[in-house]
Amino acid sequence: MNSIDICKVSLGINSYKIFIGKDIHKSLTDYISNYKNYSKTVVISDKNILEKNPSLFNNYLNKDIEFDQIILPQGEKIKSFKYLELLVEKILKLEVDRDTLLICIGGGVLGDLVGLASSLILRGLDFVQVPSTLLAQVDSSVGGKTGINSKYGKNLIGSFNQPKSVIISTDILKTLNKRDVNSGYAEILKYSFIYDKNFFNWLVKNGKKVISLHTESCVYAIKKSCSIKSKIVSIDEKEKGIRELLNFGHTFGHAIEAITGYKNKIKHGEAIFIGMHLAIKFSSFLKICKKDVLEKYSSHLENLKINYKLSDYNIKISPKSFLRHMKFDKKVKNNKIKLILIKDIGSPIRLFLDNEKLLSNFLKNELK
Ligand SMILES: NC(=O)c1ccc[n+]([C@@H]2O[C@H](COP(=O)([O-])OP(=O)(O)OC[C@H]3O[C@@H](n4cnc5c(N)ncnc54)[C@H](O)[C@@H]3O)[C@@H](O)[C@H]2O)c1
Structure with missing residues (x-):
């Protein structure tokens, strides 16, 4: 038996467990409670994975389990009404009933789409997340946010829909390309910045091992990230308070993704590296941040050879367009942008921006 770590997301009757291990995929259904009670299982994955x-399905599901499979294209473009409709129709064609279980084996893109489909079909089917990217293992598979994108902004159409369990097997990351591994590291780094300075210090020592997919370091970073997210989501499922801290770097990052059209030019995690850099710089600009934070962030990523500036990605955005897209993000209330900024590593703050001019001046200076 492999060693397995378990985190719990405590949400009353919607509580669930996150199972984390090196190689727990060989017996997936052991981690799905009352699996035998489901009338049908539909496994959804993407073509690229x-x-x-090629032997993913055989390796992932016990040999004696019967299931239907649906394979979608890969990429952020599938977080759209077009692919939501396609997926929903494909699932309905299988004559599913309310006791059908959906299992999503994929990255954050697929997880967000399948989670949304599962909340809509027959007013809600159970689903299980089997995240297959580092980003999905440390972040998107946990917490129940589902969604698709709009031309007005990222993840603007969606629901809160918690999975029945999350099954994380680090072995599956071996086939992930370097760019996607690094992209996942953005969310790990985010957890250290919003919650735990000691975790950041650990990352300074062990970050290289994490992005080289060294098993013990990866399991530790995944466990730490999932446990921070579980604690936050258990307190504030619907993002009315503390959960907003998880958006550190995301209001800037989402604007970059929307402006670049959700193309492969920039991956979600890459946009978040840039977004966190801008959020720290803006915190310094407003004089609410300790001086060494920016230096620590930059030198850590430079050590890991990870790009974190817009210019590194050859992207030019006008300050006006940047600001307009930041205002389309979900974190706007009464026309005021809500930003997660940082006082020190591990000490974030929420700020409603009364004076938009400040942000506009900051962006003009940063984007010239
Ligand atoms: N719901 C949430 O709380 C939440 C949180 C963070 C991010 N997100 C969303 O997650 C998405 C990004 O997720 P992502 O970075 O996982 O991207 P992704 O799902 O597009 O996956 C990246 C690439 O990796 C491939 N891939 C997946 N698993 C693989 C494997 N094991 N081996 C080889 N290739 C594999 C995919 O085919 C894809 O090409 C964004 O849309 C973002 O908005 C959601």
Whole structure:
């Protein structure tokens, strides 16, 4: 038996467990409670994952389990009404009933789409997340946010829909390309910045091992990130308070993703590296941040050879367009942008921006 770590997301009757291990995929259904009670299982994955892991389904599901499979294209473009409709129709065609279980084996994109579909079909089917990217393992598979994008902004259409369990097997990351591994590291770094300075110090020592997918370091970073997210989500499922801290770097990052059209030019995690850098710089600009924070952030990523500036990605955005997209983000109330900024590593603050001119001047200076 492999060693397995378990985190719990405590949400009353919607509580669930996150199972984390090196190689727990061989017996997926052991981690799904009352699996035998489901009338049908539909496994959804993407084409790219299957090309890289041709035996994925055989390896992932116990040999004696019957299931239907749906394979979608890969990429952020599937977080759209077009693919939501396609997926929903494909699932309905299988004559599913309310006791059907959906299992999503994929990255954050697929997880967000399948989670949304599962909340809509027959007014709600159970679903299980089997995250297959580092980003999905440390962040998107936990917490129940589902969604698709709009031309007005990222994740603007969605629901809160908690999975029945999250099953994380680090072995599946072996086929992930370097860019996607690094992209996942953005959310790990985010957890250290919003919650735990000691975790940041650990990352300074062990970050290289994490992005090299060294098993013990990866399991530790995943466990730490999932446990921070579980604690936050258990307190504030619907993002009325503390959960907003998880958006550190995201209001800037989402604007970058929306402006670049959700293309492969910039991945979600890459946009978040830039977004966190801008959020720290803006915190310094407003004089609410300790001096060494920016230096620590930059030198850590430079050590890891990870890009974190817009210019590194050859992207030019006008300050006007940047500001307009930041205002389309969900974190706007009464026309005021809500930003998660940072006082020190591990000490974030929420700020409603009364004076938009400040942000506009900051962006003009940063984007010239
Ligand atoms: N719901 C949430 O709380 C939440 C949180 C953070 C991010 N997100 C969302 O997550 C998305 C980004 O997720 P992502 O970075 O996982 O991207 P992704 O899902 O697009 O996956 C990245 C690439 O990796 C491939 N891939 C997946 N698993 C693989 C494997 N094991 N081996 C080889 N290739 C594999 C995919 O085919 C894809 O090409 C964004 O849309 C973002 O908005 C959601």
